[in-house]
Amino acid sequence: MSNRVHQGHFARKRFGQNFLHDEFIIESIVAAIQPREGQALVEIGPGLAALTIPVSKQVDHLTVIEIDRDLAHRLLENPILNNKISVIEQDALTFDFNQLSEQLGKSLRVFGNLPYNISTPLMFHLFQYADIIDDMHFMLQKEVVTRLVAGPNCKDYGRLSVMAQYYCHIIPVLEVPPTSFKPAPKVDSAVVKLVPYKNKPYLVNDIKTLSRVTTEAFNQRRKTIRNSLSNMFTDEQLTELDINPNLRAENLTVEQYCLLANAWK
Template sequence: MKHVARKRFGQHFLADTAVIDAIVRSIDPRPGQALVEIGPGLAALTQPLLERAGRLAVIELDRDLAARLRQRQGLEVVESDVLKVDFGALAERHQSKLRVVGNLPYNISSPILFHLLPWADRVLDQHFMLQKEVVDRMAAAPGSKVYGRLSVMLQWRYDIEALFDVPPQAFDPPPQVDSAVVRMLPLPDVASLDAARFETMVAVAFSQRRKLLRHTLGKWLEEQRFDGSFDVQRRAEEVPVAEFVALAQALPPRA
């Protein structure tokens, strides 16, 4: 029976074979690697990945699709909301760093990216199809209009490369936006810092983009009893990732 895409799951199924081939070539899966696909849907990407890798774990919330996927040999089906999945446990079970891929549901793509952050050291790489606007924000440089909280939080932990764009016509049903494929490589040497505090600091900095940082982050730094030097006569979008990281490292210990 034909599966009808469900809006509540943000389902847009990849159907263009040329795009599928391009994604698989970008991932370049090899036998024995611990591949995990988020949102396999109708298995358009799942099948070629499985053929090349020999095994694959898939995370699918839709119970009807999960039941279909269980009929395929070589698949480990995790029927769950991806935001509840422990990727550290998955890596432990596979005794290997994970290669995470997927055509992510656009309605929760940013929460998924943030959910994966704590396990970056258990990941070899990530390849995702996302809304092009989100990929632009992920890869944005300081000074760009789309450089923001997502840019800083992800570039702190990953090397991010936008690979290619994908038109709406490549999907069934077509989304109302352009899409893009992105590659994320966890950085080997990451600055040691309080991740939760760093995330709060970056969120405060970008909470009012039009204002100078002295109106937002400046007040927060005073509350943290920061007595170092940091130029708050700038807007958050002008501050490079490295400066945000250095500031987080220079904060005094929590009271």
């Protein structure tokens, strides 16, 4: 079966490409982003420019990061876009957003219809640059958005929930059916807004320790934390922190994970 889409480009599986074509959804996303003149707007994976063109109509310039050379070339040749965009042909997973922020002289507003196969690692990559990002609007697999906003004591709550909520205030924007894309994905999608905290609700001395605590806890989420975190804490230490050793990873709040990270020597 051909994956050719209406604009003559083959959707490449290795890049996880699904192109947005639903005008109502596109207008809704652009309205949520609210692009303004003078902002440093950065689109990840512009694809066939479904979002790029309407956003570009509201600003003089935007930067796009596109790994697919064919698509990067098409964007530069597009008569609506060619004077308005800077195209960076690179993998966003390895891109230095600090450098771009310094170059543009301002903090960034990031958006994109993210390929599902890289969405979670890409968000973890972007969290490292939270200090120079004003906000992020992403189209993601609906289940990823559910995990981003999940609170303790439910199965969707996991390491992504804790780390994302440590860095950002998270707001679901809208749900998007598979029919809004070509080729249609096999899953529902959703748009989410992430706003990095200027003053984080909980402070962590070393982010790598928070990363390690959450990884160890959720890698064995069926075990009690007495067992899953036994490499890092004794029962006595957990009790001293007012954390019940019989709880499981999904029962601990973001604040408690931060408490654990700060307590670990």
